[in-house]
Amino acid sequence: MDKAPILSLRGLTKRFGPVLAADHIDLDLGRGEVLALLGENGAGKTTLMNMLFGQYLPDAGSVHLWDEAGRERELPQGQPQAAIDARIGMVHQHFTLAENLSVLDSVLLGTEPFWRPFRNRRPAREKLLELMESSGLRVPLEARIGDLSVGERQRVEILKALYRDVRVLVLDEPTAVLTPQEAESLFAAVRGMVDDGLSVIFISHKLREVLAFSDRIAVLRHGKKAGEMATSEADAEIIIRMMVGEDHSAPERVAGKPGEVVLRLSGVSVAPGKEMRPLREVGFTLRSGEIIGIAGVSGNGQTALARLLSGLIQPQSGTVEVAGQPRKLTPKTALRAGIGRIPEDRHQDGVVGDLSVAENLVLERLDAPDVSKAGFLRQRAIAEHARELCRDYDVRGPGIEAEAKLLSGGNIQKLILARVLENAPQIILANQPTRGLDFRAAAEVSRRLLEARARGAGVILISEDLDEVLSLADRIFVMHDGHLRETTSRDRAEIGYMMAGQTGPGAAA
Amino acid sequence: MIEVVPRENVSRRWQALVPVIAAVVALLLAAIPLVAAGAPVVPAYAQMFKGVFGSVFTFTEMLTRATPLIFTGLAAAVAFRAKLWNIGGEGQLYLGALAAVWVGTGLVDGSPWLMIPLVLLAGAVAGGLGMLVPATLKTRFGADEVVTSLLLNFIILIFVQMMLEGPFKDPMGLGWPQSEPIIDNAMLPQLMDRMRLHGGFIIALVLALVAWVVMSRTVWGLKIRAVGENRAAARHAGLGVNRVYIGVALASGALAGLAGVSEVAGLKGYLTSDLSPGFGYTGIIVAMLARLNPAGVVLAALYVASVFVGADSMSRAMGVSSFLADLTVSMSLICVLLASFFASYRLRFKRAAAA
Structure with missing residues (x-):
């Protein structure tokens, strides 16, 4: 020095x-x-x-x-x-x-x-x-x-x-x-x-x-x-x-084969709310077997879009169609319609920190026959299920009976990923799925999303990490001030300008 | 300079011991006001002990006193687990008692096998409805249930007084504002000859067990804990937060209502507006002492009842004020709160020069 x-x-x-x-x-x-x-x-x-x-x-x-x-x-x-x-x-x-x-x-x-x-x-x-x-x-x-x-x-x-x-x-x-x-x-x-x-x-x-x-x-x-x-x-x-400490390789990405439309939003507007910017006339379609990436600086409507698709808020106008059927989404019906949700704030919305890892893993499917019987929890089956998922998704921590809040951020995200993906959802909403994660954990998330795509799921990836969007998404949208626009460009600078609400100097004409 | 430093790796056994230590410390601290009142400390404690464990009668008196506290303690513990702050146990207790009196003073008649469940049911429903009001105001309009459930207590108490002066007044009661006596078939059975201990105690123990099973072993209990610990995540996971609140409110209110039934149909036999010396509020202390654990509620209720009964006996024998009981219970709560703090944090003393 x-x-x-x-x-x-x-x-x-x-x-x-x-x-x-x-x-x-x-x-x-x-x-x-x-x-x-x-x-x-x-x-x-x-x-x-x-x-x-x-x-x-x-x-x-x-x-x-x-x-x-x-x-x-x-x-x-x-x-x-x-x-x-x-x-x-x-x-x-x-x-x-x-x-x-x-x-x-x-x-x-x-x-x-x-x-x-x-x-x-x-x-x-x-x-x-x-x-x-x-x-x-x-x-x-x-x-x-x-x-x-x-x-x-x-x-x-x-x-x-x-x-x-x-x-x-x-x-x-x-x-x-x-x-x-x-x-x-x-x-x-x-x-x-x-x-x-x-x-x-x-x-x-x-x-x-x-x-x-x-x-x-x-x-x-x-x-x-x-x-x-x-x-x-x-x-x-x-x-x-x-x-x-070892050779690191980014996940291989092969072109997908998009199938039928699994989700269609048309003319969806959402009123601004507490800590939430509005959505203005947003429309897009999502096909099975594709990942659409939504780039943009946070606070431009991503939260509203994610909350809408999670069923936490209702649109002011416009329609949401899941697999061709217009739907009113609540957290429960969203789950039932096959929408897996990876929330932006994993500590706030993703897990109940004071419940155990095992309990958090079954939180979205408490009525499933392998989780409960006549209203009683099947503790042994739940523990077995948790051990299995923790092994498959490499969730590490003090154990499945430990409180979820004792896990590190990366492991909490893996826990959520395990919970979402085990149901093989048709639609996956991944909101900032790798924020704050290290390379290995982020690569793991990316790999899982690509795997889901290969299986035929449609993935909506909302991310502020442009590199992530560029490397994962089949189609790219940019969100600015509540508007969603598709871009065919894969140029960092050009997308960056769109994120700022401008057209780039090169595209000024 | 004093610093607060968090403790790391606190064991569960140590955490469970905290309320016990706090209770003992609070009892020891009670020596200070005893001395101030001029009573000899050791004989006073002996009298207090004898007042509870001195004979079968005193012991059953303590259990009788603990009975309503188990009910109201459970009511608070169940609600607080969901972070639904039911401060209205006192009012729900009176609603339960009023319903028990309404059904049990001749509205219907039948064998005890019909009447007792009916009276219990009436009281539970009335108490549940009493908490449904604040819970609905919370889920619909976002009104703070601490305020609404607390204020409802006074409305309910005045309503009960009105009923006791009016339609529920016992025509044979020599003008006293009291209800007609509950018919014999609707009274909870006495458990022992010539003792006041009644069936309500058994019901309370059973309900504590049920509450414990529900909280730790059922889907509903898991939902309650999830909503209490992280409402946003519970909502995101589709657990139906408002429905959980309403369900918890009904259960909590019903438990408090049963406290009223147990007192009126197990002990007093008729309703007056001084049925409860604040059992609803003391139930909150019981629940906090028990750290919201249903099994702990039983122990905490026994402890609080022992302090009350023992201090009563002591005050009669030694001529000191019976407010010492309230003082000891209050100090226990403060001790528990302090002890929970010191279980998770420690103080580090430093000389200023070293810093």
């Missing part, structure tokens, strides 16, 4: 029961450096960051900081306030915003003294406007967080960290919900601040971004540091091998 040091993690170790989540991890960060932290789910990234921020007490090891004058000191352990005082900021993957506050209040939260009777918000507002200008991350200041899209909320999170003049900024999967152009402008903005001396730890699964944006790459695997290198010397091949 040739830059002056600012942060050094030395030998950080954390054990959870039998699991060694972090095993003597050393990590150095230089001033004005972007360090990318890569690793699969459960590799120890989050554990490491939680120790840095004092949320976990390390079993061994220490965190060292250098102040502006270059003096080294040790950061007290287990004290979040110490990390905040040391001006370390973090943008979490799962947002930590209060829905009933305005954007301005959210950013100010925790920065104001408790006892001041009157608040002078003008300087704060000016500073924030300035930040928005310089970073290109714009959000309406007076809007309520609850009314913002996921993408906008992420921007608020980043602004919140920037507002506190952080010296070290940790970005956990920051671009998961941004358009390629927004991501570019975010990187440009962060790059500008890095040149001014900000140091960034950048956690991501997107190799392309890591390679384009970082100065140095550290890879974690199974709680250990698997390797570290300058980005200039790295390529995707090396990094992936380091992360998974």
